[in-house]
Every structure is written in C-alpha cells, then in structure tokens.
Amino acid sequence: MKTTWVALGIAVVALILAGVVSFYASSSPDGLNRVAEDKGFSNTEKDHAAADGPLAGYETKDVGNARASKAIAGITGTVVVLLLAGGLTFVVRRRHPAQV
Numbered sequence: 780m781k782t783t784w785v786a787l788g789i790a791v792v793a794l795i796l797a798g799v800v801s802f803y804a805s806s807s808p809d810g811l812n813r814v815a816e817d818k819g820f821s822n823t824e825k826d827h828a829a830a831d832g833p834l835a836g837y838e839t840k841d842v843g844n845a846r847a848s849k850a851i852a853g854i855t856g857t858v859v860v861l862l863l864a865g866g867l868t869f870v871v872r873r874r875h876p877a878q879v
Contacts, residue, residue, distance in 0.1 A: 786865075793857050801837070801853030802846050 807813075815821040833840045834852045842848035 790861055793861065794854055797853035797857040798850040802849045804837070804849075 812821065815824065829835060831840075834855060837849060837852050838845075839848045839851040839855075842851060
C-alpha cells in the first residue's frame, strides 16, 4: 500500500472525527480548571489575548448553529495541524545528508 493512500486515509479519518465527534466532547473542566475549582482560585482566571478570536472556545465566531460551529472549528484546527505536520515532514525528508 502506498504511503500516499495511508496519509490520505489518516487525514480523512481525522477530519471526520473533528467534524462529528467534536460536538460530543465533554464540557466538564479539564485537569487544570478542575484543580483551580477544587482549590478555590478559579475566580482569578483571566482571558488570554486570543479570547475573542474566530475559533476561541472551540467554537466558530458568528456561526449560529452550535453543532456547525464546533464542527467548523474542529475541522479548521485539524487542517492546520495536518498542514503544519505535513510541511515539517516534507522539509525534513528533503534534506540531504551533507546539510545536516
């Protein structure tokens, strides 16, 4: 089986998971947020610089449908990660031993 087909299959599965399963992700706080709540200092939390960004909070800004909003954010994030990983792999694999 060619590597291209395997990579394409992985990308398709990742995009399907990002678009469908992302809606069912837990809304419970993650580990750090949970500890902050348990220890009583969660009220000191501040928004970060990208808090009003187009994909902040795992949702897409200005999309009224919650399911579509999360799906678009998940697919966008997955595409960005796949492109970065693919680009890095391409650059690293194209190096010649004399350049190392």
